Amino acid sequence: xxxxxxxxxxxxxxxxxxxxxxxxxxxxxxxxxxxxxxxxxxxxxxxxxxxxxxxxxxxxxxxxxxxxxxxxxxxxxxxxxxxxxxxxxxxxxxxxxx
Numbered sequence: 001x002x003x004x005x006x007x008x009x010x011x012x013x014x015x016x017x018x019x020x021x022x023x024x025x026x027x028x029x030x031x032x033x034x035x036x037x038x039x040x041x042x043x044x045x046x047x048x049x050x051x052x053x054x055x056x057x058x059x060x061x062x063x064x065x066x067x068x069x070x071x072x073x074x075x076x077x078x079x080x081x082x083x084x085x086x087x088x089x090x091x092x093x094x095x096x097x098x
Contacts, residue, residue: 005090007047011055018047032088039085042072045097056089065093 005020022044026032034042046068050060052061062083069090072079 003088004095007092007095010047010051011065015048015050018051021046022047033080034084035088036080038079039081042079042087046089046093050093054096062094062097065096069093 003025006018006025010018022040025041026035053060069086072081072089073086075081081089
């Protein structure tokens, strides 16, 4: 299971179902053991943000994804994000590209 499995059919899923898929991903895939609860909430917030855009018919642009990635990088110390965390979040945001 990977982020693309979580973001598949995003517009038809409720927030609870997305959260369940994310919890399953973090439980099943050992690559994501390094993410703490704060990072998981950050990821869920990003998914929710993009879900709302996709539901309204707006596909996230590469610029928007880059801007969000850059903001996370700039605030990485405040958010306690490691380089591995940033890479995993970048991969998640990459799944939203068309």
